[in-house]
Amino acid sequence: MPPQPVNHCMSQPAEVQPRLLEFLRSGIFGPETVVTEDTDLIASGFDSLSLVSLLVFIENSYGFWIPQSEITEDNLKNIRSISALVVRLLNEHALRP
Numbered sequence: 198m199p200p201q202p203v204n205h206c207m208s209q210p211a212e213v214q215p216r217l218l219e220f221l222r223s224g225i226f227g228p229e230t231v232v233t234e235d236t237d238l239i240a241s242g243f244d245s246l247s248l249v250s251l252l253v254f255i256e257n258s259y260g261f262w263i264p265q266s267e268i269t270e271d272n273l274k275n276i277r278s279i280s281a282l283v284v285r286l287l288n289e290h291a292l293r294p
Contacts, residue, residue, distance in 0.1 A: 210280040220254050234276040
């Protein structure tokens with residue numbers, strides 16, 4: 198069952214982190230990999246296929262595709278940075294007329 202889109206108006210990183218953590222723990226990394234908010238994802242094996250899966254999850258969950266210009270090592274370093282990116286983009290979308 199696909200994730201249900203959330204009401205994304207003016208979200209906070211703390212609201213986004215649990216969903217991302219659950220997705221990465223169950224959909225990307227195996228049970229042998231400990232994933233926390235601060236885990237360096239790339240060092241833990243996050244690859245291009247993982248990125249595509251994450252982008253699709255974010256699109257299905259939050260209703261937008263992350264622009265290519267935002268797909269950087271800094272933005273994808275860990276759950277905290279990804280959550281901050283998602284929230285910033287959600288809030289930018291919410292403020293558009």
